[in-house]
Amino acid sequence: MSTAQQRDWKDWHQGYADPDSDLSHRLAHVQRRLSDALSAAPPGPLRLISLCAGEGRDVLGVLPTHPRRADVTARLVELDPDVAAVARLRAAELDLDGVEVVTGNAGLASAYDGLVPADVVLACGIFGNVNEADIHTTIRGLPALSKPGATVLWTRHRKSPDLTPQIREWFAEADFDEVGFDIEEGRGFSVGTQVFRGATAAFDPTVRFFEFEPRG
Numbered sequence: 001m002s003t004a005q006q007r008d009w010k011d012w013h014q015g016y017a018d019p020d021s022d023l024s025h026r027l028a029h030v031q032r033r034l035s036d037a038l039s040a041a042p043p044g045p046l047r048l049i050s051l052c053a054g055e056g057r058d059v060l061g062v063l064p065t066h067p068r069r070a071d072v073t074a075r076l077v078e079l080d081p082d083v084a085a086v087a088r089l090r091a092a093e094l095d096l097d098g099v100e101v102v103t104g105n106a107g108l109a110s111a112y113d114g115l116v117p118a119d120v121v122l123a124c125g126i127f128g129n130v131n132e133a134d135i136h137t138t139i140r141g142l143p144a145l146s147k148p149g150a151t152v153l154w155t156r157h158r159k160s161p162d163l164t165p166q167i168r169e170w171f172a173e174a175d176f177d178e179v180g181f182d183i184e185e186g187r188g189f190s191v192g193t194q195v196f197r198g199a200t201a202a203f204d205p206t207v208r209f210f211e212f213e214p215r216g
């Protein structure tokens with residue numbers, strides 16, 4: 001069994017029930033940045049992938065009312081079948097035919113086969129759950145998942161030792177320009193927004209990006 005399933009991720013999503021929780025505040029930033037990224041994307045069909053999508057509250061909270069709704073083909077990849085089922089049901093309720101929810105391992109490049117390079121890549125709720133080497137590997141792997149001009153959204157807590165300066169540097173080294181780094185006074189989250197300025201790298205479906213760390 002995957003280490004990721006040692007934590008009850010279904011329960012973790014209850015944090016969204018409180019509109020004043022850090023999680024809800026973080027989500028608001030992610031949704032705003034996602035909406036901006038879709039608005040700024042070139043005309044025509046758009047591809048979006050979400051790594052470790054959870055219940056998909058970011059994508060499913062933005063797409064229904066977004067002017068680019070009909071242009072977007074999205075793949076949300078979530079390992080926990082119960083959590084994925086929540087996202088799938090919600091997407092169906094919202095008549096989002098372009099949104100596919102895959103129950104699978106987002107840490108494997110093969111999960112994105114056929115839908116990359118993408119215009120928008122969401123990596124939210126990952127970098128606080130994998131080790132440093134895997135964060136670096138994931139960032140180095142993003143040029144193979146991203147179109148030139150693609151937006152990548154990521155999140156990470158800022159608990160000591162704060163790894164976000166290092167993460168932001170790794171994005172710069174991978175040819176991403178930072179267009180946003182959202183934090184709030186007294187809250188520990190951060191939401192990073194990066195735009196890819198490089199050329200798309202070759203896609204290798206055998207690459208492994210990360211694995212969630214076991215929790216005590």
Ligand SMILES: C[S@@+](CC[C@H](N)C(=O)[O-])C[C@H]1O[C@@H](n2cnc3c(N)ncnc32)[C@H](O)[C@@H]1O
Pocket residue numbers: 004009012051052053054055056057077078079080083104105106107124125126210211212
């Ligand atoms: C911290 S939550 C973030 C969920 C969502 N991105 C959000 O921000 O609301 C992490 C999610 O990743 C899922 N997960 C853990 N390991 C995974 C893997 N290897 N592949 C896909 N999903 C995974 C968990 O089941 C959980 O739903």
